Amino acid sequence: MNTIDFYMVDAFSQTTFGGNAAAVCPLVEWLPDETLLSMAQQHNQSETAYFIRTDSGFDLRWFTTQGEIDLCGHATLAAAHVIFEYLDYPDTTVRFSTRFVGELSVTRAGDWLTLDFPAWKTEPCDVPPLLLDCLGITRYHSVSAGRDYMVVLEDEQQVRDLTPDIHRLKPLDKMVCVTAPGDSVDFVSRFFCPGEAVAEDPVTGSTHSMLIPYWGERLGKTTLLAHQVSARGGELRCQWQGDRVLIGGQATTYLIGKIFLR
Template structure:
């Protein structure tokens, strides 16, 4: 029987039941992909982060209940929180190697953890009738696409009011982000929908801010911004555009520590 440490962390929040929950499992070596996927399905969270220690830092991978994904912000934040808080890590910056997006880093400054991620440029596209129909809207300012669709609305209230038919989004073949300028405190707000995944609406999505930050930096004429993902759990993100990279900062809170027992 193999025992593996298990953590559940609320990322992009400093309180329990806020932000986005991720499972985190430190490993001594990589196990077969089918085992990692089975574990992620058992955890039944939007993502499980797995990492191993290397000579240069850590190798990091992310699994949903459907399979491995190319980038996940909140699970990276959760993994860094575990390393800083429970693995006696002595430095202020953690370096991760990843399979799909290359090196990533997370730096701690007080209670804030800052992700250094690639910036994703988005391209304008014609609004797909199915996209607007499944969001329950008839018009928008614009639609753009990178890894995900980005639908730009006029106001924060419109973003908060959207009640999508997420199952009907599956034929779109992509995740869907909606966004708008924020009211007062926040420069911009967003929500993120995950058709076909176990979590229909992702509470706080670090990776989609790789697309949102360059867009809003251009529209607002500023490189440092405060963002809010206005899901029911919600979370704050400090955002900065630095060349072809984005810095995304948030807090994290441990919810659960335990053991996974793998019996063959």
């Protein structure tokens, strides 16, 4: 029988039941991919982060209930929180090696953890009619595409009022981020995940890799404050540094337990 430590962390939140929950599992060595996927499906969270310790830091991978993904912000924040809080880690920066996006780091300053992620550009695209139909909108500022679709609306209230038919978006084969200027912050967003166990991601660190360059260029700023206006919600402190972005947030432990694999 294999025993694995298990943590559930509310990332991008200083209180329980806020932000975005992620499962975190430190491993001694990599288990078969089918086992990692089965565990993620059993956890039934938007993401499960797995890491192993190496001579130079940590190797990190992320799984949804559908499979392995190339980048996840809130689960990286959650993994770093576990390392800092429970693994007697002595430094203020955790360095992760990943399969798809290279080296990532998370730095701790007080209660705040800051992700150092790649910056992603989006390009204007033809607007699929299904996208607008499922979002239930006819009025928008722009639509572009990169890793995900980015739909820019005119104001914060329009983002808050959306009641999309999320799973009908699945044929588009991309996730969908909707964003607008904020009333009390620089920008707000919501993020929809058709086909996933969690249809609307509460707080999405990775999509800010494309939001920060967009809003930084549009607003002429390199330091921005963002709010993901989902039901749980989360605040993100953002910096645009050319081909990198810094994404700051807090994290709160919800659950610590053991997994028994027989």
